[in-house]
Amino acid sequence: MATAYFYFGKPINSDTVTSCITGMRNQLAARPQPGTNFSWDTFHVSIASGGGEVISAFSLFNQMAGMDASIHTHNSGAVDSAALVPFLAGTRRTASKYSGFLLHQMVWTFPAPEQTKAQVAEVTGWLKNYDRMMAELISERSKLSFDDAQRMMKDGTNLTPEQALDYGIIDAIEDFKAPRDTFTWMV
Template sequence: MSEDQANQQKEAWFTLSGDVNSDMVHRVFEATSHMTEDGIETAHVLVQSNGGYVSDGLCLYNFMANSPVNFITYNGGAVASIAVILFLAGRQRYASETARFMIHKSHATASPGSRPDALNIIVEGLRADDARTESILRKHIELSPEQWGIHQYGDLHLTAREAKAAGLVSEVTDFAPPRGAPLRNI
């Protein structure tokens, strides 16, 4: 076996799409287990997600960022909401020219007729989620004061070039598995 073949076997290419939820957490856990059993050291992962549950996204971020597998993440279309946090688990991060990111604060819908104490609990939970996600954002990216201002009160949309300027991605380039490399969906 040549050195190139040996190196290729230590790398693998994956797609990860859908809502960030307990099902995605399970799929990533299971896939990573197989990666470690197969001796895969680097996993190139194309992420496509409009977001989902904050706790599941934080779990995936912490798991992937500390995994023995080196995750390299790619955005080929849209990575939004809590999916941006899991995307940041990539030790290297890339986006296609036409890709977009969207970052915003947490939100929830209260049941009609909710009592003030129930609303307080919801607000406290949202503030806690925002503190957790913002600490990760600030660890990895540098937004302008204007961008942080938009994020404070609304949806912040970033093009691939804006994401590069902020440090969200290191390069604007496509997810392009080498010809003949296995491609698996997580």
């Protein structure tokens, strides 16, 4: 049994998600044949990200949640906005003493100065859908109710590690320590 360590310290977008998933999938594929003593059974993923693209965040969550390995996620600085989504994929979730969390509603930047009424309605529907999905995920993976998660997102809530522990977003406040001679992947 072995643990691989991943450090995700960039905005969440299709490139960083692809890099992270490629690293994880390559390590799973590198597992020796059955009957040997060695296997990657745990991935520790240290996250320090201000967020990013919500579609990419849900893609990373779904990929991580479907891995044939135990996933331990750790907040090593900030898990803000969309970064909370893959963070919640952890079967064990921890945070450093000096870290924080930010929950807020989805944000959209219009790519063109002029939008039709139909385009604005489409974006509004998209935002509502992903706000609902985010609140649903938070309520499924913490002690917060769906309504509390929605309220906290609407209010733009910053959480300390102690508050995240009280709300069940994390399991413990602890340092992230990777042994010296282990596999590490930087994103």
